[in-house]
Amino acid sequence: MTTSIQDKDYHPKSSVAQLSDESSQGSQRRFVRAFMRNRIAVVGLVIVSIMIFVALFGPLIAPYSPNKTNAADRLQPPGSQYFLGTDEFGRDIFTRLLYGARISLEVAFIAQTISVVLGILMGLVSGWYGGWVDDVIMRLTDALFALPSLVFLIVWVSIMEPSKQSIFISLGLIGWASVARMMRSQVLVLKELDYVTAAHALGATVPQIMLRHVLPNGIAPVIVLASLGVAGVILAESGLSFLGLGVQIPNPSWGSMIDTGRNYFTNAWWYAIFPGITIMITVLGFNFVGDGLRDALDPKQYD
């Protein structure tokens, strides 16, 4: 029963595109206008765009090499030579932050894609079929909500060896529960609607109904969850790196820079402060965008 959906070549991304193709130009424009009118959302979009640009082209902007040590210039304060100062090996902190953007965003995007795809699948199956399948999936989500996620991550990463791959896989595997719940509640509403019944009566298969009717109409809140989720994943990854279980040295990661920086806290405050500000601004950008999307998609705006 469930395999019919999984067998199908299944890309939720493409159905988002399909949504915009299908819906009228007017509502699309209304959505864009509502989003762009929201000043906070636009600021968020700018932050996210800059961060993505930095993640892609950071090495081209970077004034120094990220891992080259320079004992003479260790723990230099921010100034004209080193914009944000240097670390205990004399490496340029600004450069390492630029390289760190690539790691953080890559991990966050891949992990979030895994969660969203998994969550959508689980939610569709759970909501559509109900019964014991629904029970099993809902108990799984209960378990994921009750599991202290950081502990799970620590255990997982220590089995898989800390690396980029093990981090995004583990973050992806524990992050799908809220998407699944949201998708399920959407399916429960949508499957009672006349056009879904009509499609059923016309002989559409379940995967067809899911892709053409249920997914496009139920995806909006999932997109909001996903953009807010990226923010959560970046924070989680930085927490893991802070505990020494993230991307391994000498590769620069924002969380591990804070972890090392705190040893030099009283005489080199910039070392731990700037990576923290970078994480905060990035996460803030995704939160702004997520909030903006939610408000723009919300049919019942306050006031």
Place this chain on the structure above:
Amino acid sequence: MTKYIGRRILQMIPTLWIIYTITFVLAYLMPGDPIRASLGEEYYRLDPAEIAAMEEQLGLNRPFTVQYLDFLWKTARLDLGRSYIQRENVVDIIGYRLPRTLQLMVGGMVVALLIGIPTGIVSALKQYSWIDHSVVVLALIGLSMPVFWQGLIAQLFLTQSKTGIALFPVAGYGDGQLIYMVLPSLVLGTGLAAIITRITRASMLEVRGQDFIKTAQSKGLRRHTVLVRHHLRNALIPVVTVVGIQVGGLMTGSLLTETIFNWPGLGRAIVPAIQTRDTPVIMGILVYGALIVLFVNLITDLLYAIIDPRIRFS
């Protein structure tokens, strides 16, 4: 209602079992050797036969299924076993550390409620004013800061006169003196405060447009009465749910907070337990942690139904 509670408690059993099994499998697969970790240098002086005897004694040489069923059976009878490393019963370890973690969580929760609810209310009452705009942005900033980084900032500026003011101790438990709790609670509570602010604000705005508020106003009730009796009371209902849901997150946050502030809670016990593959300690802490989260969720749902009579147990 008794029937409802009974069913919810029954539902917890499969959930707990799933958590238990996943964790056990992961703990089994984890690298690390508890015997080597507990012996340290001495490990290399012992001959293999002695080490094998110790493995035998701890039951580490048994097949996976046997170990799993043995653990599960003992846990079901509330026997959490002994730590491989610390030669101490897991119950005692948890008995010492759980109250301290709970203390921190309560502290964080109090901070969150004290900051979150008033700012949410003011922000909604003055919607679109500069106060409201700053609250909205500040709340998002509060949500966007890594907990451990906040801890470092707090330590930098509030604990030493060299870089700030020496108001609070840097770290430690200090025999439970209140002053030691202030900074960890503040740091732990910030994120939750931001969430509560947002929910309170949204809920206040939503309730404002409803008919019973208009009725109360047109009856000629004083503004204050409408606000407290009708507006606030109804607006705070969703806040209860959110607080319940966030207990899990609070627990994760306390793990990081404990690390920074050297707080003797569960978080600081589980990290070394994972490093040394001390399975009884890992399993014990996770079972307790999950139980707390599940029970808080149940209590939240019950409270929700009690304060909002529109909701029925089903």
